[in-house]
Amino acid sequence: MTDSAQEPQSRRVDTRGAVDLSALAPSPAQAAPQGAGAPPAGSSADSWAVAVQPQQLQQVVELSSQAPVIVLIFGADAASATMKTTLEDLVDAQQGRILLAEIDASAHPELAQSADQVPVATAFIGGRPVGEFDSSVPSEQLGQLVTQMVQMATQNGMTQKLPPQSTRAAQGAEGSEAPAEPELPPLHQEAQDALEAGDYAKAAAAYERAIKEKPDDEDAKIGLAQVKLLRRTAGVDIAQTRQLGADQPDDVQAQIAVADVDILGGHVEDGLSRLVRFIQTHFGEDREAARAHLVELYSIVGDSDPRVSSSRKQLARALF
Incomplete structure (x- = not known):
């Protein structure tokens, strides 16, 4: 799964406007029981994890x-079992804002051989990969990744909720409920609400206040960087931006603009590599502007993304 994934050729939508997942069958362990053996109310919970x-x-x-x-x-x-359960809990807590598609490598040896390691998860938005992570990522960081995906989707106009795709046995004591969606800090929630309303200025102001109150609030810093990206690219003519970047290879702002639309469109490697190449061949204020912007893009993509790790190494070689 790379940035070269093809653009979607079609979009299947059901009559309610939700994504049509009818062709993706839940795994037997997750499928809702039928008939006399169905569990009583409260013994199972809706799930947005589906086996494919x-x-x-x-x-x-x-x-x-x-x-x-x-x-x-x-x-x-x-x-694998730990990562699978953790992701199912995190995805289900979002109540339809995100889907977890699970592939059992043990049933497909050829897939296990082609993957560098198992378990491994790849995040997709807009038909393109936006991140990859494995079991080395701590549970709390997985939660941040899922939250960031939902925020990114919201920023790109994906606000619908999917219907449940399966059911899971309730965890813990009898009658316990599925884990509740983590509550955002007040200023983060204010920023999220503003994003859903398309008010980027208000969202940025909320994140800035959060950072002022708590200077080490990394989530707020990432959120602010994402909002800035959206503001920079709002209404931009992508074709014209790319053409300007091709016509003016020595113009740092032209290269930054193309990198922005690359990141927003899921072309992560292209966007990061463009700025690294500029840094390799330019010096002075332009080089520093490109470097500072590249570091900001790193925070948007996420330090756990292997493409960021690779780009950081390339940047170090370009600088030193």
Whole structure:
């Protein structure tokens, strides 16, 4: 799964406007029981995790044009079981704002061999990968990644909620409920509400107040960087921006503008590499402007993303 994934060719929508997932069958363990054996009310919870086959991957990627999707390739090992359960809890807490598509590598040996490691998860928004992570990522950071995906989707106009795709056995004591969606800090919620209303200025102001109150609030810093990206790219003619970047390779602002639309469109490697190449061949204030902007883009993509790690190494070589 790379940035070269094809753009979606079609968008399947049901009569309610939600993504049509009818062709993606839930796993037997997650499928809602039927008949006399159905569990009593309260013993199962709605879930947005669905088992898929490798041949359905393109359809899953297409669905991410309307709702963010995490594709998890898992095995039979303990790390896979832990990551699978953690992601299911986090996704279900979002109550339909994001989908988890699960592929069992143990049932598809050829898939396990092609993957660098299992478990591994890739996040898709708008038909393109926006991040990849494995079991080395702590649970709390996985929660931040899921939240950031939902925020990014909202910023791109994906505000619909998907219907439940399966059911899961309730955890804990009898009658316990599915984990509640984590409550955002007040200023973060204010920023999120402003984003949903398309008010980027108000969202930025809320994040700035959050940072002023708590200078080490990394989530607010990332949120502010994302809002700034949206403000810079709002109403931009992408074709014209790319043409200007091609015509003016020595203009730092032209290169920054193309990098912005690359990141927003999911072309992460292209956007980061463009600025690294500029830094390699330019000096002075322009070089520093490109470097500072590149670091800001790193925060938007996420330090856990391997493309950021790779770009940081390239940047270090370019600078030193």
